[in-house]
Amino acid sequence: MKNISILHDSHKLRFRSPFGAVPCGEVVTLSLELSLKESVDRVILRLWKDHREEQVDMVLSEELGEKRIYSGYISTPPKAGLLWYFFIIICGEETYYYGNNYENLGGIGRIYNHEPPSYQITVFKKEATTPNWFKESIMYQIFVDRFCNGYDEGEILNPKKHCVIYPRWDDTPVYGKCPQTGKTVCHDFFGGNLLGVMKKLPYLKELGINVIYLNPIFEASTSHKYDTGDYKKIDPMFGNNELFKELCHRANDMGISIILDGVFSHTGSDSIYFNREGKYPSLGAYQSKESPYYSWYRFEEYPDKYDCWWGIDTLPNVNEMEPSYQDFIISGENSVIKYWIRQGAKGWRLDVVDELPQEFVKKIYRILKELDPDSVLIGEVWEDASNKIAYGHIRDYLLGDELDSVMNYPFRSILLDFLLGKKDGQQTHLALMRLYENYPAQYFYSTMNIIGTHDVERALTLLSGAPPEHTLSKEEQSGYRLAPEQWELGMARMKLLSLFQMTFPGVPCIYYGDEAGMHGYRDPLNRGTYPWGNEEQEILSWYKKMISIRNKYAVLKTGKWLPVLAEGSVYGYIRLIENGLDVFQQKRPNNLAIILLNTNTEQEISLNIDIKKYRQSNMLDLITGQAHSIVDGILDITLKPLEGKIYIDGGK
Structure with missing residues (x-):
């Protein structure tokens, strides 16, 4: 491109205001900075709006030497959805295009000589909201058969005719083959049950958990129970409906809510x-x-x-659109959704939500909110949920009438890539900013921020430097054990990862046993039994500390998120509450928290961070408990290899 410089940065208010997702009926200002010597005939803001193209002529709003600022003004449509834009610059016989970068990360784009990838604006319903109690919670996911057997003598409740019972609680899970078909079967059981979950409520309360998400618990043939046999009956190996009701009651008395897994596809x-x-x-x-x-x-x-x-x-x-099925699952007087909410559940996680028709999910959402406005509906989504395409249609997950939250698999991938050195601080920042820009704030702060689940490798295995899963046979994966130096590396990274998870916007979710040092490759090895009495105390104590910090400081739940440092192996951000109000205009004490992480395994990093814009008082290091002086508004610290810090202003 000859003698021309073009800039649009969607992350900065001087180029796009307001930032990020916006409600319906909002005026958005989009600006483009041009530096060129030749004359400009026309600058066009090209929109894709309401499934049709629009072109808006941008006006010269400011001149600074050779720099010219062109601005365009648009109103978001009255109907929620996605709006897309890029720029066309016509200079005589030359036409330039400016759009999103190759990675579609938002922020600074680039010049093209052809139609470019567009920037996204998420337009949501003005009344869109998610339950405040949920945004302030910490979740814990339980695979019931593998969590705890509530009977001291290890009694197995109502074993099925076809099932195989492991002789020892600490055996390694392995799937068998059907002798007739040769297909994998999941009829292996350890004997965990709802009584075991109930007996461990004090442990979860002490840990600092507010929400339990249970993998499927309804009657089914397999141990995973995604093959529902009876939607209105607790599997007899887990207990019965009355026991579930009692579990919900006792959990509620402890301030813990129960979320169920709905498998409706x-x-x-x-x-x-x-x-x-x-x-x-x-x-x-x-x-x-x-x-x-x-x-x-x-x-x-x-x-x-x-x-x-x-x-x-x-x-x-x-066929989810079959009226009798919808009546049975959703809308009937004694529907599955209504029945279990009335038994004490506080919400649902929808399995493979992208395979459910949009109308079906919206109907669940509507009925659920009529029954309990504070209930929660979570969707299993593996990608950016704001622009997820399923069966040829972009889903409305985050627009105000379909879900309250999604499983944040992108968050997991971003953090693991950073910890493993696959992405540096700047790349990590841009990947997080994409979610921040695309998600309405109500949803960014209510995403289910996962590190592990029943569908992915245990984080400790990945972080320890264990061989990639595809390089080992199933037998080798099953027999693989971490060497002492791998344990040390994995534990240090797990500490850093959990620190990140507990200080970032969204709802942290712990996969059972991650806090106790469990490891393993994917299914079935990520579904081992909780090691009661053999927990890795170092990581367990660390988790308890991180969770207590999260629960204590409102700023870490609903304070503003302001990235301050992203380079090399270091990433840092501020959480801030000022003027007595959090992001959602709830009254909260003023607070500033600074989180810094060094993922380098060998190098110590010295930092000087200017925070005078926010505070000049001394800070408290929440990990060591020591005060840290701030001189002339500068936070001067050194981060050791694989070290993270959490500072709070005065520890208030």
Whole structure:
């Protein structure tokens, strides 16, 4: 590009105001800075709005020497959705385009000689909100069979005919093969149950947990229970409906809410509704076209050829738009959604939410809020949820009428890449800024910020430098044990990772046992049993400290997030409450917290950070408990390898 410089930075208010996602009916100012000697004939703001193209002529708003600032003004549409834009600059016979960068990260874009990738503006409903109590919580995910057996003698409740019981609680889980079909089967059980969860409520309370998310607990053939057999019955190996009700009651008395896992895109083939195995006395869809459940399923060749989840014939897909199915799951007087909320659950996590029709999810959201406005609906989303495309349509997850929260897998990936040295501080910052820019604040602060789940490798395994999973056979993965130096490295990184998780906006979620040093590759090795009595005390104590800090300081929950440092192996940000109000205009004490992390495994880093704009008083190091002097508004510190710091102004 000859003698021309063009700049638009969507992260800065001088180029885009207001920042980030905006409500319907808001005026947005978009500006472009040009530095060139030749004359400019026309500067166009090209929009994609309401599924059609618009072109807005930008006006010269300021001249600074050779720099010219052009501005365009748009009103966001009355209907929530996504708005896209880029710029066209016409100079005589030359036409330049300016759009988003190659990675679609937002911020500083680049010049193209063709139509560029667009910048995104998320437009949400003005009344969009998420429960404040949830934004201030810390979650704990439990895979019930592997968490705790509530019977002291290890009694196994109501074992199934086909199941295999591990002889020892600390055995390594392994899947078997069906001798007839050769397919993997998940009929292995350790004996964890809801009584065990109830007995461990004091532990979770002491840990500082406010929300428990339970993997599926309804009757099903497998240990994972994503093959629902009866939506209205607790699996007999876990307990019964009355025990669940008591669990919710006791948890509520301790200030802990229960979130259930809703698997509504498919059922089990071994279920009341399909009944392929003939176990249930009811007339299932597989047995007869006269079954009341026949219309729930899609048969290609009745009865043995039917639509199923990812081709797994034990998981027949349902037609979610079938009225009788919607009535059963959502809207009926005694629907599944209503029944379990009335038993004491505080919300639902929707499995594979992208495979559920949008209308179906919105109906769940609406009914749930009618029943309990403070209840929570969470979706399993693995990508940026603001622009997630499922089956050819962009989903409305974060616009105000579909979900309260999503599983923040991008957050997990960003943090792991940073800790493992795959991305530096600046790349980490830009990846986080993409989410911050695309997510409305109500959702950015309510995302389920995960480090581990039942579907991914244990974080400790990844952080310890264990061989990549694809380089080992399943048998090798099962037998792999971390060497002492790997433990040391993994633990140091886990401390840093959990510090990041507990000080970042969103709802931290701990996968059971991560706080106790559990490790393992993916399913089934990430689903081992909690090591009661054999926890790694060093990491457990650290988690308790980080959680207590998070719970104590409101600034770490709903304070502003202001990145201050992003270079090399260092990343730092401020959390701030000023003028007695947090991000959501709730009354909170004024506070400033500064979080700094060094992911370098060998190098010590010295930093001088100017914070006079925010505070000049001394800070308290929350990890050591020591006061730290601030001289002339400068925070002068040294970070050791793999060290993180949390400073608070005066410790208030």
